[in-house]
Amino acid sequence: xxxxxxxxxxxxxxxxxxxxxxELFAMFITTAEDCLQQLAASYAPEHAETWRKHxxxxxxxxxxxxxxxxxxxxxxxxxxxxxxxxxxxTLLSAIQNEFGRVQNFLREVGAxxx
Amino acid sequence: MEQEKTSYFSNDxxxxxxxxxxxxxxxxxxxxxxxxxxxxxxxxxVFSRRLLQEFFWRICTVDAAATANEAMPMYLGNAPNIAFLxxxxxxxxxxxxxxxxxxxxxxxxVVMVTANHTAEDVEKARSNHIDGYIVKPFSxxxxxxxxxxxxSLHGANMPARGKL
Numbered sequence: 001x002x003x004x005x006x007x008x009x010x011x012x013x014x015x016x017x018x019x020x021x022x023e024l025f026a027m028f029i030t031t032a033e034d035c036l037q038q039l040a041a042s043y044a045p046e047h048a049e050t051w052r053k054h055x056x057x058x059x060x061x062x063x064x065x066x067x068x069x070x071x072x073x074x075x076x077x078x079x080x081x082x083x084x085x086x087x088x089x090t091l092l093s094a095i096q097n098e099f100g101r102v103q104n105f106l107r108e109v110g111a112x113x114x
Numbered sequence: 115m116e117q118e119k120t121s122y123f124s125n126d127x128x129x130x131x132x133x134x135x136x137x138x139x140x141x142x143x144x145x146x147x148x149x150x151x152x153x154x155x156x157x158x159x160v161f162s163r164r165l166l167q168e169f170f171w172r173i174c175t176v177d178a179a180a181t182a183n184e185a186m187p188m189y190l191g192n193a194p195n196i197a198f199l200x201x202x203x204x205x206x207x208x209x210x211x212x213x214x215x216x217x218x219x220x221x222x223x224v225v226m227v228t229a230n231h232t233a234e235d236v237e238k239a240r241s242n243h244i245d246g247y248i249v250k251p252f253s254x255x256x257x258x259x260x261x262x263x264x265x266s267l268h269g270a271n272m273p274a275r276g277k278l
């Protein structure tokens with residue numbers, strides 16, 4: 001299984017500053033958790049636009065972090081705002097699992113840096 | 115009492131335009147007298163906004179806004195050399211913001227930033243005479259390509275690539 005995050009782009013942009021990196025990881029996790037909550041609250045067909053919007057936001061931050069597999073899952077969710085509730089639940093479950101992998105990865109990077 | 119927020123994108127925008135142009139004309143000379151670049155970042159996601167800020171803080175001055183209406187007074191007040199605009203903003207689309215900026219400041223150098231790369235977005239960007247287009251994820255190479263284009267057009271006092 002491939003690594004959940006590739007930090008190459010992020011480190012080029014931040015100049016490799018580990019303190020800034022940790023701040024960015026914390027911001028990513030806070031925003032991602034908010035997106036997950038919003039997605040879980042918008043399975044219903046009448047909330048399709050909310051689902052699409054939060055999947056889009058989650059996709060953008062995931063790709064910018066370098067979490068491509070998570071970004072791809074969010075992209076899939078963004079493209080399926082009108083799917084059946086059961087399908088959305090399955091997709092969100094996959095997103096939550098992948099987000100768990102990303103969180104573990106970021107924790108390990110943080111522990112290695114301190 | 116809460117202060118009423120200005121909307122730059124109301125129905126009477128055409129009537130407001132001369133006033134906005136007049137306002138901008140008082141600050142546009144900042145571009146000629148300042149040393150180095152001033153950049154405006156408009157991005158609603160705090161993580162992505164901060165990431166871009168981190169890059170630019172090392173080479174120039176930066177304004178950052180989360181919405182189109184928050185960005186406009188910064189643009190009018192500081193005449194940035196380059197504006198990086200996310201397309202999906204919570205109040206107005208980045209395309210709307212780009213159109214208004216180009217109406218006020220025909221010399222504006224505007225780069226659209228998006229996680230979507232749709233033909234519709236590319237067409238809208240083209241019709242707004244946009245100067246650059248970055249598809250997320252951000253990378254140093256993508257940002258530097260935009261800066262190089264700006265430099266080739268305006269010859270700005272920019273740090274060499276090796277310093278970044």
